[in-house]
Amino acid sequence: MDFNLSLGSLASENKAIPLDHRRLYDVLILGGGPAALTAAVYCMRKGVVTALVTMDFGGQVAETSAVENYMGYKYIEGIQLAERFREQVNQFEISIAPGRRVSGIAPGNNWMVTLDDGSTCSGRSIIITTGKSWRKLNVPGEKELTGRGVAYCATCDAPLFAGRRVAVVGGGNSGVESAIDLAKIAESVTLVQVLPALTADRVLVDALAAYKNVTTLLEHEVAEIRGTASVSSVMVRARTGGAARELDVQGIFIEIGLVPNTDFVRGLLDLNEAGEIVVDSSCRTSAKGIFAAGDVTSVPFKQIIIAAGEGAKAALAACEYLMKNE
Template sequence: MLDANIKNQLKTYLERITQPIEIVAALDDGEKSREMKALLGDVAEQSNLITVTDASGEAVRKPSFALKRKGEDARVRFAGLPMGHEFPSLILALLQVGGHPPKVDQELIEQIRAIEGTFEFETYISLSCHNCPDVVQALNLMSVINPNIRHTMIDGALFQDEVNERQVMAVPTVFLNGEHFGQGRMELAEIVAKIDSAAGARAAEKIAAKDEFDVLVVGGGPAGAAAAIYAARKGIRTGIVAERFGGQVMDTLAIENFISVKATDGPKLAMALEEHVREYGVDIMNLQRAAAVIPGERIEVRLENGTSLKARSVIIATGARWREMNVPGEKEYRGKGVAYCPHCDGPLFKGKRVAVIGGGNSGVEAAIDLAGVVAHVTLLEFADSLRADAVLQKKLSSLPNVTVVTNAQTTEVTGDVKVNGLIYKDRKSGESYRVELEGIFVQIGLLPNTDFMKDTVERTKFGEIVVDAHGRTSVPGVFAAGDCTTVPYKQIVIAMGEGAKASLSAFDHLIREPVEA
């Protein structure tokens, strides 16, 4: 199952385990069970502390396997083969069940350990989803730390009957004790906060007690991280308030234009950004959303949790989010057929009919990817021609199961319990048409996350914060950088440069302030 190179790497990792691990397998006569048996055999060969036992008589999903310490109940289970993006989840689970300490803040570990109650988590994933591993790994870790928590990873492509019965149409989708718990990317701290009812109050109390910052960055993406690093290097008190550290980069699959790094992916880059920021002692306040910025001699940043922070200067780097169609049915069927990530959710629509909204590079790339999985793709473009690069259009035109419709304005998403079609208007003739389908992937660009700034600084009609060449906004002491601003070309490398520039401008602003008595 595993080649020699991977086996050697796995053996090196498994040398770190200190406690015996039992892998309990539940298999049937199918091909996937045979593959799982081979995989588990390869794993067990790499460590004399790992044994495989058979539990095929148990009434559990098959094929699946559980990891457990000797003498303890199994709390981590994989239903399906954890390969592709999920192979690191298997390695981490082996290490953690085997006693290797996780790289997690000790305070968070103690918080997980203290959670009371019974929690049975189930996470539906696809092996091509780059957001799923973070959720799987977080819940596995929680299960290792707290004996009251159990978690099962479920490959949605392998357990299609469950996916259909539970109407899972986006991954990752998490159920807790049989009820829908969450969908999409979630960090460990975010999951813990959702089941630890007192976590929000404790976080708010800590924030309220913080001293004034010299530079407070709002946003934890590439622009925000760069701004924080440049400020901290000046030796001034620096903080970051981030709704989700990493920002939209966390949802980016392949990054091949970040200069000096030939190829990486969003989660890896986001992790590197956070590690770099932490090296400078920046105060990171994650999972906190800004509600308003109040200018003054000391700028106040109000958070949605009801607390406030004060700073001598503020840098807004809140990035952007996927633009929505804003038509009837879109919100109602989000996660029930309306999706925004073809890489993550595409495998759930295998053999079905889908539409892609948008004819730019993102839309055409999505249509090309989906065409290899689904039965048919209908690509709808508002303009009279596609806007994607010529090489992408050529590839798209070669695919037999793709239909391109231009001058198409989507007017409604239809469905019963889930999506069953859409209606669009031909912008030339004015006539409306209905397309029967099971999934809709929206790829029509980005919208800046600046609603909380609408009464504070000058913005364009598109919501972008107007900045000058130094990253200055219309309010003294308030700077902005990255995708939330008027700077053209929304690229990671540009956002980082703009973040650094805004930070240097903020420092220049601070040193020119009158010295307090």
């Protein structure tokens, strides 16, 4: 039995305080992944009044099983690395609004941020580190049947599909990994890939080939997900043409990558074609006083260590901005 323990903060010092909605913060950090938490440590060490608004601690790191390329740790579980980050932040008297998402940013004398519960807070500067979330297919039935057979987290939900028939969409690493996990317990797995070949790493593609209950449909796309109370079938169609056909499955796992969480700054900040916030080499965005770091930005290569480094840079750039604009 494994134990994915992440309660280290209960055993260590926690000086964090609740967010004060009436206070004007020097820096508001939006997000809770490695970029956010690194920025928080840098801001607190600089002595600027800082608040952190986040749904969770660790972001995608907390969902990663093993991390073997974050310096200082030859091997660490994602959830444990996230916990170390959190402990390092909690040693400061930083304001934290946990379990909160940002719904909008409005300009004024300072920046005013609206949270998902309707409350607001304001900052002289903002660091956006809201990361990415799962990309959706945007086909009929997907939204209605999410959690009712449409799944985005194979490790979470695979055990619920033991002995059943499922489809997996996406031929990259996460799609093929999910197909392998599901092939071990499901009756059958149909892997749907839009490209002419699987793009996952060679070792994964070879591992998948060993399962006899897996069918791969290349150059196919999902047209519709059908079902009332739960998924009853999925319509797929060849990209080369022809009529759609029905796959008799009870579940569909969607593993087609990630999209940046930038809906709340659309129209306010310059975004690139991928929807990422465009930043310069000092993490500055197109709006004065707003900085961004990590996977949500246009910086190439999404890695934990890069996000953390960018978070440090954004914090220092924000502090410099505050000094010059006093």
